[in-house]
Amino acid sequence: MTHLLEIDALSKRFDGVQALDGLSLRVDAGTVTSVIGPNGSGKTSLMNMVTGFYRPDSGAIRFDGREIGGLASARIARLGIGRTFQQIRLFQGLSVRDNVLLGAERRGRRGAAQRAGELLERLGLSHAGRWPAEALPYGHQRRLEIARSLAAEPSLLILDEPAAGMNPSEKRELDALLRDVRGRGVTVLLVEHDMELIMGISDRVIVINAGREIAAGTPASVQADPAVIEAYLGVRHDA
Numbered sequence: 001m002t003h004l005l006e007i008d009a010l011s012k013r014f015d016g017v018q019a020l021d022g023l024s025l026r027v028d029a030g031t032v033t034s035v036i037g038p039n040g041s042g043k044t045s046l047m048n049m050v051t052g053f054y055r056p057d058s059g060a061i062r063f064d065g066r067e068i069g070g071l072a073s074a075r076i077a078r079l080g081i082g083r084t085f086q087q088i089r090l091f092q093g094l095s096v097r098d099n100v101l102l103g104a105e106r107r108g109r110r111g112a113a114q115r116a117g118e119l120l121e122r123l124g125l126s127h128a129g130r131w132p133a134e135a136l137p138y139g140h141q142r143r144l145e146i147a148r149s150l151a152a153e154p155s156l157l158i159l160d161e162p163a164a165g166m167n168p169s170e171k172r173e174l175d176a177l178l179r180d181v182r183g184r185g186v187t188v189l190l191v192e193h194d195m196e197l198i199m200g201i202s203d204r205v206i207v208i209n210a211g212r213e214i215a216a217g218t219p220a221s222v223q224a225d226p227a228v229i230e231a232y233l234g235v236r237h238d239a
């Protein structure tokens with residue numbers, strides 16, 4: 001299997017805090033891969049480095065065989081990495097449809113309107129195309145963020161806590177959406193705290209603690225790993 005994303009010995013320090021400490025991991029093409037770990041273990045820092053929001057202190061990030069560590073976030077987006085954020089970042093005041101259109105235009109105007117229309121349909125948002133983005137219910141705002149990212153036709157979609165704040169039926173819809181995205185050949189990298197979602201959907205789970213990988217494998221194998229139980233699964237998590 002091809003490794004779409006390969007990270008080697010990645011380190012990042014913020015005044016006195018070693019957020020990532022020589023982290024190495026790989027994400028296989030065509031999978032849903034989840035990164036889990038306790039609060040503060042470095043998950044968001046990792047995603048911020050892969051998407052060009054932070055510059056690594058050292059180490060390598062290869063996407064599709066190309067070194068992308070330290071490139072600007074807009075450049076990385078154009079290379080085919082889309083993302084959503086822990087805190088929803090929609091263009092407030094713009095319509096649902098225009099939010100998706102803006103995502104599509106990153107890849108050029110041609111076909112943007114058609115692509116936006118198709119995505120709204122696929123994600124069950126076409127009835128709300130003219131609504132202001134902020135008028136959508138919370139779970140649908142998260143969906144809209146995903147639609148906007150998909151509009152740029154990424155080959156890797158990074159989602160930072162997409163299930164946060166969702167009710168059980170929104171989580172089921174998210175699960176189905178992620179399966180559909182994977183089925184269309186987009187690799188998904190998920191940072192999430194919701195164990196039911198992670199264990200149900202992931203092909204591979206990577207567990208990090210204190211900025212290092214401590215385990216990686218199928219959901220069943222990481223759940224049974226004593227290092228994981230000690231670092232994470234044994235600890236109650238309310239997020």
Ligand SMILES: Nc1ncnc2c1ncn2[C@@H]1O[C@H](COP(=O)(O)OP(=O)(O)OP(=O)(O)O)[C@@H](O)[C@H]1O
Binds near residue numbers: 043
């Ligand atoms: N911009 C920053 N400036 C200073 N410290 C930071 C910054 N970003 C992250 N950190 C620190 O780096 C460490 C890792 O944080 P990070 O947000 O990557 O963890 P996380 O695993 O995503 O946590 P959570 O599950 O709570 O979202 C934490 O100690 C955090 O306080």
